[in-house]
Amino acid sequence: MKRLNKVLKEDGVETDLIMLIRTILATTKEIAFRVSQGELAGVLGSTLNENIQGEVQKKLDVIANQLLKDTLIDDDLVKTVASEEEDNAVGAHPEGKYIVAFDPLDGSSNIDVNGQIGTIFTIYPAKVDVPYDSDEQFNQPGTNQVCAGYVLYGPSSLLVMSTGGPTRCYTHDLTHGGFLLTKPELLVPSKSREFSVNMANYRYWDESTQVYFDKLLYTSEEFDKSSIRYNAAMVGDVHRILCRGGVFMYPQDTRAGNENGKIRLLYEANPLAMLTENAGGIATSKGRRILDIQPDDLHQRVPVILGSSEPVNYFDSIVY
Numbered sequence: 001m002k003r004l005n006k007v008l009k010e011d012g013v014e015t016d017l018i019m020l021i022r023t024i025l026a027t028t029k030e031i032a033f034r035v036s037q038g039e040l041a042g043v044l045g046s047t048l049n050e051n052i053q054g055e056v057q058k059k060l061d062v063i064a065n066q067l068l069k070d071t072l073i074d075d076d077l078v079k080t081v082a083s084e085e086e087d088n089a090v091g092a093h094p095e096g097k098y099i100v101a102f103d104p105l106d107g108s109s110n111i112d113v114n115g116q117i118g119t120i121f122t123i124y125p126a127k128v129d130v131p132y133d134s135d136e137q138f139n140q141p142g143t144n145q146v147c148a149g150y151v152l153y154g155p156s157s158l159l160v161m162s163t164g165g166p167t168r169c170y171t172h173d174l175t176h177g178g179f180l181l182t183k184p185e186l187l188v189p190s191k192s193r194e195f196s197v198n199m200a201n202y203r204y205w206d207e208s209t210q211v212y213f214d215k216l217l218y219t220s221e222e223f224d225k226s227s228i229r230y231n232a233a234m235v236g237d238v239h240r241i242l243c244r245g246g247v248f249m250y251p252q253d254t255r256a257g258n259e260n261g262k263i264r265l266l267y268e269a270n271p272l273a274m275l276t277e278n279a280g281g282i283a284t285s286k287g288r289r290i291l292d293i294q295p296d297d298l299h300q301r302v303p304v305i306l307g308s309s310e311p312v313n314y315f316d317s318i319v320y
């Protein structure tokens with residue numbers, strides 16, 4: 001099995017980007033260790049702080065955020081860092097070549113129940129025409145991403161990543177400490193009857209979204225015998241979809257603050273959309289390609305549907 005470094009070199013990834021990816025992954029290995037220690041590490045439970053989204057931060061989130069932030073700020077290649085857990089972009093090195101955004105622990109409600117969680121990251125080229133410590137560094141569409149990936153802390157730690165080419169899956173080999181290529185190219189089948197959606201939000205959805213689900217659940221023959229699989233961790237749901245197909249959805253709803261759904265564009269929707277597209281799936285928001293959205297806020301939320309092309313297109317044809 002090939003090591004990550006070798007694969008990246010064979011893929012023609014430039015050396016600086018490889019170095020930066022290695023820096024991020026070294027930190028995720030430390031996070032993986034702490035996650036695996038569970039309660040023994042004394043890091044479960046909530047702190048009393050709230051993050052920018054008004055959510056109570058979990059201790060492990062805070063630690064993962066600090067680890068990633070510190071390592072990235074130390075790296076000369078990095079100009080700016082953004083995180084789900086930071087109100088604003090954090091300046092690192094004015095001459096840095098890249099900017100990095102991350103969700104340190106996606107699915108944090110799963111931390112205390114030993115459920116699936118993961119770190120999502122995305123790398124863009126730095127802008128030269130705006131200050132190095134400004135949020136505006138990240139006002140770039142997802143099509144500008146030079147690398148997107150996640151590390152899933154499950155029964156084994158997996159890295160799923162694309163540097164513009166195929167979406168590849170690597171497994172963390174504890175015997176030598178590196179990531180080994182275990183699925184060279186993930187391919188999302190175009191059809192699937194599996195759905196990842198929080199159905200308890202049905203009453204808050206707009207009429208056309210409800211109509212779609214009514215068809216799906218009660219009348220559509222095509223989706224007869226469909227199944228719901230929902231993790232409350234987008235990273236885990238998207239991983240299943242990348243492995244065997246399906247659809248992840250988080251539509252907008254009428255609850256205060258959810259007018260654009262819940263999923264953050266920069267460090268959730270965009271990297272996971274790039275991984276999905278590069279595995280042959282599609283990812284849209286209100287009928288538009290997610291990667292084409294021009295962001296206007298660091299913590300912008302967007303309605304999301306992504307995964308197998310046929311059911312995603314079917315949703316968009318009914319709702320938009």
Ligand code: AFP
Nearest residue numbers: 105106107108109198232233234235
């Ligand atoms: P956190 O990273 O704050 O845990 O948020 C997770 C998430 O954004 C996404 O990963 C889940 O799919 C979604 O929230 C779950 O939201 P609901 O609890 O509203 O279903």
